[in-house]
Amino acid sequence: MSHAIEASADTAAVPAGRASPAPRPRRAPGEARWLAVAFLAPALVLLSALVLYPAGYSFVRSLFGDDRAGGIGSFVALGNYREMFSDPGILKALKNNVIWVVVAPTVVTMVGLVFAVLSERIRWSTVFKTVLFMPMAISFLASGVTFEMLYSDQPSRGLANAVVVGIHDTFRPTAGYPNVHARDATVMTGSAAIGYTTIAGYSAAATVILPMAGLDLTTAPPSSAGPALLPAAGAGPGGLYGVIWNDFRPGGGGHGNTVDAGELGLGGMRVQAVRDGGGPADDKVVATATADAHGVFRFPTLTSGSYRLKLPASNFGAPYHGISWLGPNLITPAIIVAYLWVYAGFAMVLLAAGMASIPRDALEAARIDGATEWQVFRRVTAPLLAPVLLVVLVTLVINVLKVFDLVFIISQGAGANGHNADVLATQLYSAFSAQRYGLASAIGVVLVLLVLPAMAFNIRRFRREDR
Amino acid sequence: MSAAPPSDIVTGAINRGFAARASARLGGGVLRLVLIVVALLWLLPTFGLLVESLRDPAQFANGGWWNAISHPAQLTTGNYTALLKNHAITGSFFNTIKITVPATVAVVLIGSAAGYAFAWLEFPGRDWLFLLIVAMLVIPIQIAFVPVVKLFGSAGLTGSILSVILFHVAFGLPFAIFLLRNFFAGIPRDLLEAARMDGAREGRIFFRIVLPLGLPAIASLGIFQFLWVWNDLLVALIFQPKSEPLTFALASQTRQFGSSIDVLAPGAFLSLIVPLAVFLGFQRFFVQGVMAGSVK
Structure with missing residues (x-):
């Protein structure tokens, strides 16, 4: 294949070569100029028409309002800019952009630096770098969908919340029976807010019955609730035991304070035992038990004495649903974490390349002089790496100022809360979609003004390097 | 101690x-x-x-x-078989290819020609023009939306795939020219001078010497641009091509996220499998391209 192409190129080129009378060392200056034009023309035409002219046009357009059909309205001078800095939505976006610019590049660079330093010391650093760099190849759409899923409010879908809820419930279990209350005021007093306490005291070998009511039977019962069971006297290993259940039989026919078939035990309910007979000072919890799926609880250690039983208020709280990652407060940090996932590999690879170019001698000399690894890093690596760090930081700042896709996708998934994540680029898109072209141009101009320092940085760097 | x-x-x-x-x-x-x-x-x-x-x-x-x-x-595998029968999605997959391939090839060709001119041809204002290219590297694409949509409208390109391609090419060019000019400038002068002595025309020098020697940089650029365009959502949202690309089709699914995760999850995976394969296959070039382009 490639041979054929080369051959045809040859045959095409050879006659032209023969036609020229003699080898020409230099071309006339005029000819060189035309050549340059020919090579540059396509690029210059496209860049002028689609980059330079539009940039200039937008500056002018931002000074004009909009008519209803999306055409140019009257001259408003800085009116669009004034609107920008007074519209609460755009101000919020501006604030978010500030958070992005301050937080994201720094965090990404620091994480990238730590990974670059650490991955130097493992044999599989290539694999590690590949894994971390991989998100760079994936579209923000796919990353956005992935993280939208990860942050989902439903613990059954969002892994982040499933982990948080799991950890929370391990340390502070909630049975999650929000509307359940004591059914019989002669057995227990109290309320859901402060918990319930039995009126009577119980001693070992008695079967305590704690009838409750209010379990929502219109929906599927919680998975922790199963058919209630009255533990037979003497069946257990001894101690105090009993049953806590929803003393209500669907369809009727149940008897009060009796465990009837079809009634549900309140599994997961926590029951505390306190010594009976004392005043409030004696309210010390001596044992805690958790009801099983049949509602049966046991205190095998309480073999003597009399105890009152308490149901702490935590039983009656709504189940813990985890953190609202995409809620108003956390949505921007949550999206920045997704951004970190994408760009940490980028920072790491650039910084690792920068570190590889540090002369070994400098490091060795410092080590021979007895410097610890931390000192070597602080005094030798970090200063020599500073230019690369700056380049990474500036690149990320430029990138973050324009961040769009990730915010757009994740905030769309967040529904009504989504607008809390808005940044300038998404506001510009909204203005554009609403045919507010004057306003959209003004936001675009502000974006350009914001990248100007980075532009100056690049030009200076380029002129220095090119010398 | x-x-x-x-x-x-x-x-x-x-x-x-x-x-x-x-x-x-x-x-x-x-x-x-x-x-x-x-x-x-x-x-x-x-x-x-x-x-x-x-x-x-x-x-x-x-x-x-x-x-x-x-x-x-x-x-x-049910979601995937359903996805492959979903013509809106499979069609958009091919639309993405129809946008990405021409946009990549055009950037490589136009960018190498310009990069060569900046590196090896003498013409007045060369250095200033190149600084302008460096400046354009960071210009946000957002600044061009309003006028370019209007421009394409008057050129009758509204809703066409060509409009998306042209926009991607234009905004890919500063980086392409920057990267290739720097790489081409590293080609030994003697090599080009010798060819000129032998009477080779600039076109021949460009195709037979510069392009083959510049292949590593061209590969980096090609892969970088390919992924850039393949993964794009914003440009598609702005120019609304009638033949919508995959990212666009999937983004409209996110509005009904809860009900359509069975389309969205495999669709997102479909959209990332090509870039992932390109990345794993040409990792070296990709990393080089990203490093060289740590300005965009």
């Missing part, structure tokens, strides 16, 4: 050596463990997306994707 009595110097040194070795080994173990956890953490989101895309939608109510690991019976 310095306060240790002189008699202990020898044993102290041995002990220190042992302690240092032990702590180094222990530290190495901890380090390895930490990095393994980090790597797994980085793989987790994509892995979750893959598993979710393979789950029977009927199982979604029963718990998150991690349940499928202990219950592999939940896994099915």
Whole structure:
């Protein structure tokens, strides 16, 4: 294949070569100029028409309002800019952009630096770098969908919340029976807010019955609730035991304070035992038990004495649903974490390349002089790496100022809360979609003004390097 | 350590050596463990997306994707077979190709020609023009939306794939020219002078010497631009081509996220499988391109 192409190129080129009378060392200056034009023309035409002219046009357009059909309205001078800095939505976006610019590049660079330093010391650093760099190849759409899923409010879908809820419930279990209350005021007093306490005291070998009511039977019962069971006297290993259940039989026919078939035990309910007979000072919890799926609880250690039983208020709280990652407060940090996932590999690879170019001698000399690894890093690596760090930081700042896709996708998934994540680029898109072209141009101009320092940085760097 | 009595110097040194070795080994173990956890953490989101895309939608109510690991019976290829029958999605996949390939080829060709001119041809204003290109590297594409949409409108390109391609090419060019000019400038002058002495025309020098020698940089650029365009959502949203690309088709699905995760998860996976293959296949070039382009 490639041979054929080369051959045809040859045959095409050879006659032209023969036609020229003699080898020409230099071309006339005029000819060189035309050549340059020919090579540059396509690029210059496209860049002028689609980059330079539009940039200039937008500056002018931002000074004009909009008519209803999306055409140019009257001259408003800085009116669009004034609107920008007074519209609460755009101000919020501006604030978010500030958070992005301050937080994201720094965090990404620091994480990238730590990974670059650490991955130097493992044999599989290539694999590690590949894994971390991989998100760079994936579209923000796919990353956005992935993280939208990860942050989902439903613990059954969002892994982040499933982990948080799991950890929370391990340390502070909630049975999650929000509307359940004591059914019989002669057995227990109290309320859901402060918990319930039995009126009577119980001693070992008695079967305590704690009838409750209010379990929502219109929906599927919680998975922790199963058919209630009255533990037979003497069946257990001894101690105090009993049953806590929803003393209500669907369809009727149940008897009060009796465990009837079809009634549900309140599994997961926590029951505390306190010594009976004392005043409030004696309210010390001596044992805690958790009801099983049949509602049966046991205190095998309480073999003597009399105890009152308490149901702490935590039983009656709504189940813990985890953190609202995409809620108003956390949505921007949550999206920045997704951004970190994408760009940490980028920072790491650039910084690792920068570190590889540090002369070994400098490091060795410092080590021979007895410097610890931390000192070597602080005094030798970090200063020599500073230019690369700056380049990474500036690149990320430029990138973050324009961040769009990730915010757009994740905030769309967040529904009504989504607008809390808005940044300038998404506001510009909204203005554009609403045919507010004057306003959209003004936001675009502000974006350009914001990248100007980075532009100056690049030009200076380029002129220095090119010398 | 310095306060240790002189008699202990020898044993102290041995002990220190042992302690240092032990702590180094222990530290190495901890380090390895930490990095393994980090790597797994980085793989987790994509892995979750893959598993979710393979789950029977009927199982979604029963718990998150991690349940499928202990219950592999939940896994099915049903979502993918449904996706392949969904013409809106498969069509958009091919639209993405129709946009990405021409946009990449055009940037490579136009960019190399201009890069060559900036590197090896003499013309007035060359250095200033190139600084302008460097300045354009960071210009946000947002600044061009309003006028370019209008421009394409008057050129009759509204809703066409060509409008998206042209826009991608224009905004890909500054980086392409920057990268290739710098690479071409590194080609030894003698090589070009010798060819000119032999009477080769600039066109021949460009195609027979510069392009083959510049291949590594061209590959980096090509892959970079390919991924850039393939993954684009914003430009597609602005120019609304009638033949919508995959990202666009999937983004409109996110509005009904809850109900359409069985389309969205495999669709997102479909959209990332091509870039992933390109990345893993041409990793070296990609990394070089990203490093060279740490300005865009």
